[in-house]
Amino acid sequence: MHPAVKGSEGSAFAAAASFSPRRRTLALIAVALAFVMDLLDTTIINVAIPSIGETLGADKAALEWIIAGYATAFAVLLIVGGRLGDSFGYRRMFLIGIVLFTITSMACGLAPDALSLQLARVAQGVSAALMVPQVMALVQVMYPPDQRYKVYTIFGFLGGFSAALGPIVGGLLIDANWFGLGWRLTFLINLPIGLFSIAAGIALLPAGRGVNAAPVDLTGAALTVAVLFAVLAPLIEGPSRGWPVGLMVLLAAALPLAWATVKYLRWRQAARGDALVPLDLFKLRKVNLGLLCTLCINPVLPGYLLVMTFVLQTGIGLSASQMAYACAPIAVGAMGGITLIGPRLHRLLGVRVMLVGVSVTAASLCLAAWSVHGGVLLHWPLALAQLGMGLGMGLCGPQLSNATLQDVPMSEAGVAAGMFTAVQQIAAAFGVALGGLLFFHGVQMDTADALRYAGAYLQVLPLFLGLLVVAVIGTLRLATVMPMPAR
Secondary structure, three states, rough: OOOOOOOOOOOOOHOOOOOHHHHHHHHHHHHHHHHHHHHHHHHHHHHHHHHHHHHOOOHHHHHHHHHHHHHHHHHHHHHHHHHHHHHHHHHHHHHHHHHHHHHHHHHOOOOHHHHHHHHHHHHHHHHHHHHHHHHHHHHHHHHHHHHHHHHHHHHHHHHHHHHHHHHHHHHOOOOOOOOHHOOOOOOOHHHHHHHHHHHHHHHHOOOOEOOOOOOOOOOHHHHHHHHHHHHHHHHHHHHOOOOHHHHHHHHHHHHHHHHHHHHHHHHHHHHHOOOOOOOOHHHHHHHHHHHHHHHHHHHHHHHHHHHHHHHHHHHHOOOOHHHHHHHHHHHHHHHHHHHHHHHHHHHHHHHHHHHHHHHHHHHHHHHHHHHHHHHHOOHHHHHHHHHHHHHHHHHHHHHHHHHHHHHOOOHHHHHHHHHHHHHHHHHHHHHHOOOOOOOHHHOOOOOOOOOHHHHHHHHHHHHHHHHHHHHHHHHHHHHHOOOOOOO
């Protein structure tokens, strides 16, 4: 058992102190299933998007909101969810989150039209923001420091595997078409998993609050939501609506809103010491460079998956299950990068492993363009490109999180981790929005011409490559402040 934490009387730490190893393991399985369910839901939607567009008559903006709405709601409220767990109890907030996630998954699966699905996806993102922060908090509560590394390694494995597995599971479920439900199965599959996690959470998780409970900065959260909406809404809605004046004004308002948000956070931290995001974290060079790299690397795979799904399914005509098989190399590459190649290269190169990962990703993006050039699919080049996409991201992810959070003081560890995850999700939403903006500009949604879809991919390629160039610059600067690993 881990030693008592100061001030832990009556807290979740005290409740977990008496847990047997068996109960801790079972409790870990309960929260791990919820963690996997969230990650699957983040990527499973990509394969379902063409089917959703066809059956619900959704336009391109609606389809982008179905993806980006979840990521945005999740990102913005992630830190708030963590604060709520500290104040009201990790077990309680986990159970509220998983109950709402299960209900909203059912709402997504039964949505009668595109607007209903968009709203249900946003609500699903909100529920995930309540649920996911409690997962890592409960790991800290239930396991002593010397045992957490192994648990985090397990979650790293599950994270990479689940995210890459999403398109595969989605494609197989859609083509299985059990009970004629088609794409709806990609959401309804969450119901049995959610019900199991609810029952296990009630029976196994430790009750009690966190030791350092802090009030929730609702004003900071509201301002952050406003900034992100002011940027994302015009990027997603603008092309389909012909860029009306209202959306242009909203986009222009993003900059003064961001300025006002920073000013407020600075005041809140100075006056009350509990700002949603402590701005002092940005004085740490590794945090700044790590977040810069995150904003450049993390948009690439979600944007690529959105674009390539339309190229392969709507353009070239692959079925959902064929798309699932096409995505399988991404899962293999991600797992190889995270568990096999990445750790070995890290011992030799340190954070410079990210340079390898970014280079492999860039080469894979170009190879993917060649694999569909002329509207004709070349299977082996595509498989190699997909493998490289997974490998590149698998090499970058663990190094990026470690480098960004390395110098964060323990007193800010929870907030910093939540902020890092939030930035990852925001970057994913931007990848979908910007990728979709360029892609749908080059092809009409009612056109099923493979050549035009392949050509539209080429319009997005410079965006992805440009982001990776900036990531290389950020990584090189990050390498100057991080020592090489000891041989």
